[in-house]
Amino acid sequence: MRYFLRFKRLPNLKHPQDLNEKILWQKLYADPTRWSQLADKVRVRDYVKERGLSKALPNLYQVWDKAEDISLDQLPDSFMFKSNNGDGKGTNVAIPDKQNLSEQDIRRLKEKADRWLKQKNIGALSAEPHYKYIRPLVFAEELLPVPKGEKSIVDYKLWCFDGEPYVFVVFSNRKSGGEAEIACYDLQWKERTDLLATDSKHYQVRKTPLPRPKGLKTMIDYARQLAKPFPQVRVDMYDIEGKVYFGELTFTSLGGLMNYFTPQALADMGSKVDLNYMG
Template identity: 40%
Template sequence: MNIIIKKLLGVWYKPIQNYIFKIIGVISPKTLVSIQYKRGFKHALNWQDPKDINEKINWLKFNSNTEIWTKLTDKYLVREHIAKMGFADMLVKLYGKWEKPEDIDWHALPKKFIMKTNNGSGEVFICNDKSTININEWTARFKKMLSVKFGDSMGEPHYNKIPPCIIAEELLDIKKQPIATSSLIDYKIWSFNGKPAYIWACYNRTSTSVEVGVYDLDWNFHPEYSISTPHYKLAKTTMPRPKSLDTMLKVASVLSKGFPEVRVDLYEVDNKPYFGELTFTSAGGFNDFYTPDFLKILGDLTIITEKV
């Protein structure tokens, strides 16, 4: 039946499907998750007895108190939390924050910077030379981004509660990293109630792909835990152990305390660790770039109860 509908609608099939999913996401985010999960993994999500990390992330979305997620997922407000936890020196320098793109003080910004919304996911605008950017184009793009309710697309209601804004930060030097890469190296530390367990390293990021690899706490490479996809390409070589890994793990331990699971995303530039963000719903709970075995390993580390 679905094939017949596709043929009848032709090029309109995908837009109509996305519109329907958007409506479902607004009316019932949990229903949207159930539908998308079944489509993606070819089996129903086990809401009653979740097992792997994807099921448990989605269970936590709708069965736990996610009020703190909203604040700590906010890329602007989380800075206050990081400072209170004693890691102010790990914050990337902030140049400004604005509710509307029309209010951005372009003249006050330095030659180089990065700019992003506080409620987005991965959309970062990099400016290497302010004199070359089209301000009208950037303003229009940010206006569009601020109008989007990011939480509707993958059933993440906590994102929709974030008061949207735009922030500009220092552009960290990618040349001062352990390897040559086209982007910052993300050290995404999977952590469980104060216990870091694995590091997912992402680098050579482009608009269409990123190289990735899973490492344990002793920095052993585990390619057997990854599924290479057109976007998430399994790295063919092992990365050097970051100089500040011990510090990173201590930070991840502190920041993840009290949460069944959270990904603590950090950088290292010139041997110094920097805070990136806290991610409570990795890939929205649809991590399809890990093997079933690894998804189960992460799930077993996520201890949840009905009183979470």
């Protein structure tokens, strides 16, 4: 129903063709067990270490399963406060300096954490079954700096098909309501604006080019190592002055309802997904 409302047609689930359809097919018929581990922002760290990429992980400071146990005493002055099973929209809080937090601020932070921990049926609305099996946790990790001239940290999201990197989708200048500027680049950092739709509700095509990231080759190498076992996955990373940090693995991007790509781009990307691929 949600797909129909957005695209004014039903998806082809018997013979999926484009990228959205193949993601929807996987949500219905694939085993979500592995996804549950790898979509968990805490447990995925073990997988990253197994792939030999410990150096790409932001520092992890504390993990809690009860809001009442949360204490900021052992944390550095700056940190990122997150839910391990959230989608990044309202499930993270940047704390640039804990010394500026009042007692009321800390109480509200714990109340927010308590709501995150009590969330049930996560992923039900978007039919993403793997989120249901993630044990809710909240955690504090290293706060990465916002690049000079940007309003938020830049997310480098590298789409990979059958283990091979294909194209970067880059989100920048995010706003609290989920809106952001979006750009697209190939592996040589050539702009691919032709892949992007111009009428997406929450995403505006970025007008000024992003500089070639210093860690471009490193991001491609890391993504190749992390994506190898999967028909399709998006590897999200950050580049801080050439130092590449791992963000997360995304298997069901926008729940398989992506409308920021053109129909032709979705068809081309879908043709690269072999649902029989075992890695």
